[in-house]
Amino acid sequence: MPYRAPVDEYRFLFDHIVGLSHVVDTDRFAEATPDMTAAILSEAARLCEEVLYPLQRSGDLHPAKLENGVVRTSPGYADGYRAIADGGWVSISAHPDHGGMGLPMTVTTAVNEMMSSACLSLQLNPLMTQGQIEALEHHASDHLKATYLPKLVSGAWAGTMNLTEPQAGSDVGALRSKAEPMGDGTYALTGQKIYISWGDNDFTENVCHLVLARLPDGVPGTKGISLFLVPKFIPDENGAPGKQNSLKVVSLEHKMGLHGSPTAVMQYDGAIGWLVGEAHDGMRAMFTMMNNARLGVGGQGIGIAEGAYQHALAYAMDRKQGRTPVQGGPGSIIEHADVRRMLATMKADIFAARAIALACAQAIDMQTATDKPHWAARAAFLTPIAKAFGTDTGIAVAEMGVQVHGGMGFIEETGAAQYSRDVRVTAIYEGTNGIQAMDLAARKLMDGGEAAYALLDEIEAQAEAARASLPELAEPVWQAAESLREAVDWMLGHQDLNQRFAGAAPFLRGFARVLGGHFHLKAALTEAGDGPRTRLARFYITRLLPEHAGLLAHATQGATDLYALTPEDFAA
Amino acid sequence: MPYRAPVDEYRFLFDHIVGLSHVVDTDRFAEATPDMTAAILSEAARLCEEVLYPLQRSGDLHPAKLENGVVRTSPGYADGYRAIADGGWVSISAHPDHGGMGLPMTVTTAVNEMMSSACLSLQLNPLMTQGQIEALEHHASDHLKATYLPKLVSGAWAGTMNLTEPQAGSDVGALRSKAEPMGDGTYALTGQKIYISWGDNDFTENVCHLVLARLPDGVPGTKGISLFLVPKFIPDENGAPGKQNSLKVVSLEHKMGLHGSPTAVMQYDGAIGWLVGEAHDGMRAMFTMMNNARLGVGGQGIGIAEGAYQHALAYAMDRKQGRTPVQGGPGSIIEHADVRRMLATMKADIFAARAIALACAQAIDMQTATDKPHWAARAAFLTPIAKAFGTDTGIAVAEMGVQVHGGMGFIEETGAAQYSRDVRVTAIYEGTNGIQAMDLAARKLMDGGEAAYALLDEIEAQAEAARASLPELAEPVWQAAESLREAVDWMLGHQDLNQRFAGAAPFLRGFARVLGGHFHLKAALTEAGDGPRTRLARFYITRLLPEHAGLLAHATQGATDLYALTPEDFAA
Structure with a gap:
């Protein structure tokens, strides 16, 4: 049952629903011509269909493991990641100044979505790196940019986000991790972070952690938090990975789904880090990264919904059962009214969620290209909706996908259940959907x-x-x-x-x-x-x-x- | 985080919502006095809280296995089953003539629900036996009743239902299993059945399969189907388990949840069976069993909802996070509006689903006791609603339970995810919820x-x-x-x-x-x-x-x- 990337659907949405042409009309995104976009989509589709999709079940069956302090990733993931990095897909929205393709977020959102359909647990890795690239582009010193961005953009190094601590989940301001200035422009980071997606891997040369911590003079709460870049291996004078930093993966979580993605507890014991942005201004830098990550997670939900829908549709077209009311029809269960209702609901909601996500992405692009505040306001307003509705749709559609399969849906070999288990976390991470709703009703x-x-x-x-x-x-x-x-x-x-x-x-x-x-x-x-x-x-x-x-x-x-x-x- | 059976809640529903007193006023159920009911509930509660609940996680971590053709159940399940059987809980609604307690279905429904909260995968075993007892009580010959009912009622033997075949799921009439008359009153059963819950175990002396199959003169479709009782071990002249029958477990399914319940593919190769009810009238006998099984499955959904709710509530009362709007409150996350909304939704929907299930059970009891057709019609009408809404509520509440836990909800050790995985099948088996809806909108x-x-x-x-x-x-x-x-x-x-x-x-x-x-x-x-x-x-x-x-x-x-x-x- 192959996955087919819905390239024509993205094109329709670009052309007729969200107006990608307005984005392309700007100087910033002038290179994203229809021909260029078509080539990007079809190349990404090939990667997702042929290389990434076959890894989906491998990651579920053979979870990432921690062996003697080293993370061993699922079979095939290293090759899959290499294909993503070599194709330039880690950094399609990164600025060309740093080696990125500089493509609009609208196109990036479609590509991220199809990677999520194909193999969510692996896609989460470059999604985190994309966020880190963005945070560094906006807030890092030129020295940090020069050292890290080329490596992150090429995919040679991977990035992570370290916010949560056991006592500081949705309330980030309660964090206790500390950063001590060393007097040489570096800081010593100490503390424990949990739920770190792709906290380590065995296929990139380095892993770069963006860590929220408090300086000695940081006030309690979110206003006393600073952001630091803390690499697993400290770059030497040539920018190559050098000495191992004082950080380690303590353990990996045993999760309901997304087994291919190692979710780490990270321990920092005086690890060397560099300040990103201003002291005590870490939350602002983190929000730069988090807003687009929220849209990205919404896209993960939509990607799983699309995968689950295609999977269920193929089954419903193939499976014969009972007398159907359609004369001369295929006699498949899609001809039964209640199965049709489910499949139509899935398809209609995927369209709705995808249109919302792409409209949000288009607003981000227009803001990037024009700097007009009403586009920033539009993007900010749509972000929590794109995240929560995208992921809720992912959960609901995957659930319906199981139901369409009947008894087969509960059997793991069918694959329907994995979509349902994998997508569940998307309503939780990057700010629970309850947090998104509060953001919409208050701040937005x-x-x-x-x-x-x-x-x-x-x-x-x-x-x-x-x-x-x-x-x-x-x-x-x-x-x-x-x-x-x-x-x-x-x-x-x-x-x-x-x-x-x-x-x-x-x-x-x-x-x-x-x-x-x-x-x-x-x-x-x-x-x-x-x-x-x-x-x-x-x-x-x-x-x-x-x-x-x-x-x-x-x-x-x-x-x-x-x-x-x-x-x-x-x-x- | 202990489970506490909601005994006071059942009593409130009995006394004030569904009117158990009308049931007790009948001759048939005169013994189910308030004192008797109170004693039953508190004894069942003790069993569920102390004996069964500790098995829930064991079954998930150590699934039932097939080893050299023998099913090995999860650690502790044999002892748990023995406690259920010894307490008489397999057969609390069975007629006293056959050794049952003869209690109303209203009380049975509450007891089954609490067993489901405590350990759904094990509870499914006696639930299947209850259905078999009922089918035999109504349709079997006196000889079969005398041989099998005492063993099933005591729990010495277990019962299963064999309907589904690979090409005959929701469309039972498409089944191909055959029954050949042997001329001595027995039949030789041949065919393959799938999704057989508790198709075998290693803790009862015998396993009795109710199998739907077609006699040589059976017409195609549901009207040509007959029902047979096919034991794993053929009873000898003393009624003790004798020769092994020609049937076997071919394989066990690898499922999303309910790992403690072995779901078998069963192969019958000329296995000896006995006709239950009239030839070609198997569907009617099966429906007797299935209607109450549907109510029972609705109760499984409610049981999981109750378990998941208690689990989430305990976490929400304990977990501190962020500033809450309640002055002098505990500062726990239950004080956050969105968490409160989720918990209140869970509680309010559990009440609604439970009231519907108990109203259905009460109508069954009134029908049993008075034989008045309007009670039968009420029971028949409420059954698909109790099944579908009970299980949909189980799924939705377990889902919200995961969400209340935030990041912890996705971690298996927390237990919230297991409720969500275990309950998923209840919307599928005993007739998918789509089938229930069609039943309501057409037949009912x-x-x-x-x-x-x-x-x-x-x-x-x-x-x-x-x-x-x-x-x-x-x-x-x-x-x-x-x-x-x-x-x-x-x-x-x-x-x-x-x-x-x-x-x-x-x-x-x-x-x-x-x-x-x-x-x-x-x-x-x-x-x-x-x-x-x-x-x-x-x-x-x-x-x-x-x-x-x-x-x-x-x-x-x-x-x-x-x-x-x-x-x-x-x-x-």
């Missing part, structure tokens, strides 16, 4: 709702314009946008943020539902008659979009009743 | 909606009566019931069943949502003021019940648009 509305209302205005303008040609699709989208506008009004009317937080998760999902309707309508509008885009849009708008009503009702109930529940109420 | 409305409308009348009558005391809760429930009534009308207005099937799954879930509102309102009505039941009911009715609107909109879209999607539309 600090502009007085400007970014939210700008989106709503676009949604309603398109729906109004579509009333003539597609009234039965345009009207529900317009109505849903009006309900969403009321929910945004409600949020802005409550300055006590906890009132918003009580309904933040359904608010985020309701927003995504409406955006999905908007993008489906946009896709339908590209067709003159009743084509495939219109048929899928009709499915989404009549059957899935109505979910927004219940979500927005939940979103606007406030915190009072929720906090009226006592500890005894929960325990009873 | 063949009475012209009588059973459905009777429930709706009860829901609306209670809501009307509650308008004076709890208007803000009563009104939404009444409104939701009216919407549901329209959806039932819509279903009955479409005689082409495929029109119904296209929305059957959201129809079932919408029905469950409204029933949940009804039972929460009923719970709130037991309190004079604003107590814990009322607070939880308010959470459910204002935040979760609104989901019904989107579901019922989806439910009533019909099949036309869904079938307008072409194979190319899905593939594109």
Whole structure:
């Protein structure tokens, strides 16, 4: 059951839904011509289909192991990584000044997504490196840039992010790791970090850790945190990996899925590091990296959804069972109404989640190229939605993929279950989806709702314009946008943020539902008659979009009743 | 993190929600006095908390294995099973004439649920035996009853169900297994059966298989199927296990979860069996068994939900992270709005699913005791809802349990992930939840909606009566019931069943949502003021019940648009 990268789908979304042409019209991304993009997509597709996808099950069956302090990666992963690095895929969005391809984030998002479909556990490695490259590009000294960026961009070295400590998870400000200035421009890092994805490997020459820690004069909380680059091997005067640093992998976690990705507990014992950005300003640098990583994780969810969908579709087309209502049809289970409902739901939600993620990526590109604040605001607003809805869709679609397989879905050899187990963590890492929802309902509305209302205005303008040609699709989208506008009004009317937080998760999902309707309508509008885009849009708008009503009702109930529940109420 | 059986909760539901007293008022169940029930629950609770719960992780870490044709069960399972059998828990609902306790299904459902919370993979064994006992009680000859029932009731022998074949899953009528009459009243069974839960074990003296097969004169399809009892060891003249029968376990499946339960491929090569019920009437006998097994599987979902909830609640009460908005509170993550939302959702949905399951069980008991057709209709109507909503709730609650744990949720040692992996199959076996939905939308409305409308009348009558005391809760429930009534009308207005099937799954879930509102309102009505039941009911009715609107909109879209999607539309 092969994986086929949905190249034509990305092209459609680039051309007709998110407007990649506006990105290419800028000086910064002028080289990303349609021909160039087409070549990139088809080359990446080949890598994913032929090289990476065969590794997916290998990683699950043969997890990364820690042997005598050395991480041994899953069979084939070293070769897979080499193919990624040699193709330049680690750094397609890195600036050409540092050896990157300098491609738009829109294209990068599509490529990252297909790598996630093919082999999520391996893809997580270059995704972390991409984030590190970005953080260094924006915040590192020229010396650090010159030493590290070429190695990271080529994939010779890999990057990691070290935020979490046992007592400091979602609350990063509680971290205890320390950095002592050594007087020579370096710092000695001491502390323990947990949940470090790809904390080590046996296929890159070096592993570079971005570590959050507190300087001696750092105040408690997030304002006293600084960011350091701490390599596994300290570069010598020629920039080659030299002396082993005082850091080690203490243990690897035994996880529900993503077995091919070693999740490490890292110990730093006076390890040498270099400050990235200003002292005590580590959170700002980390957020540069984290925002795009959040979009990247949303893309992981979509990638798994696509893989699980293709897997389930192939099974449903092949598997014969029972009398179907279709005369002369293939007699396969896809002809049963409930199986069709599941597959159509999967496909319609993948489109919605992908459109949201690519719209977010396009806004990042426009911000990069034009420096206009409304693009930055758009990107910031869409990021938590892309992350949470992308990963929730990944989980839900993988779940449905298991169900489509019936009894076979529960059997590991089928592969459906692995998608479900692998994707589960994406709703947790890079900020849980609850954190994303709080970010949306609080920080992303600090502009007085400007970014939210700008989106709503676009949604309603398109729906109004579509009333003539597609009234039965345009009207529900317009109505849903009006309900969403009321929910945004409600949020802005409550300055006590906890009132918003009580309904933040359904608010985020309701927003995504409406955006999905908007993008489906946009896709339908590209067709003159009743084509495939219109048929899928009709499915989404009549059957899935109505979910927004219940979500927005939940979103606007406030915190009072929720906090009226006592500890005894929960325990009873 | 111990498991505590929710004994007080069952008592509340018995006394105030489902009316166990009406069951006890019948001659058949007169012995199930409140004192007796209390003693049963507390004894079962002790077994579950102290003996079975410690086995949960053992089964996951050390799956059942097939060694030289012999199934080796997980460490401790033999002792755990012995404790279940010695306590009489295999057969608490079996008729006293055969050595059972003869307790109501309402009480059995609570006991089965707590065994599922404690150790689902082991509980599945006696659940299968319970179903076999029931099938034999109703359909077997006196000779078979005398030989097998005492052994099954005591737990000395275990029972299995053999329906599925590779080409005959949801479509049982496609089965190919054959039964040849031997002329001496026995039959020679030949064929392969798959997904046989507890197909063998190393702790009972015998394993008795109920096998569906076709006699030589059996017509194709379900009408040509007969049911046979095929023991692993053929009883000798004294009824003791004698000669090994010609059947074997070919292999065990490698599953996503439920590792402690051996799922077997069974091979029958002219194995000796006895006919149960009439020739060619096997499906009727199987349905006797299957209906209650469906309720039992719904209870498995609820049991896992309860276990996962307790696990997540304990973590959320203990784990400190970030500033919480509660002054002087414990500072634990349960004080964060989004974590509270998840835990309250879990608790509110467990109450709803449990009330539905126990209402179904109570209807079965009333039918057993009074033989009144409206109780049979009520039981039949609620069974698919109890199965699908119970298991969907199990999956959703276990999923939220993982999320409440944050990063720890993805780590296997935490235990949260196991609930999620173990429960997944419950939405698939005993008829997928899609099959349950089709059953509800078609067969269970063949009475012209009588059973459905009777429930709706009860829901609306209670809501009307509650308008004076709890208007803000009563009104939404009444409104939701009216919407549901329209959806039932819509279903009955479409005689082409495929029109119904296209929305059957959201129809079932919408029905469950409204029933949940009804039972929460009923719970709130037991309190004079604003107590814990009322607070939880308010959470459910204002935040979760609104989901019904989107579901019922989806439910009533019909099949036309869904079938307008072409194979190319899905593939594109």
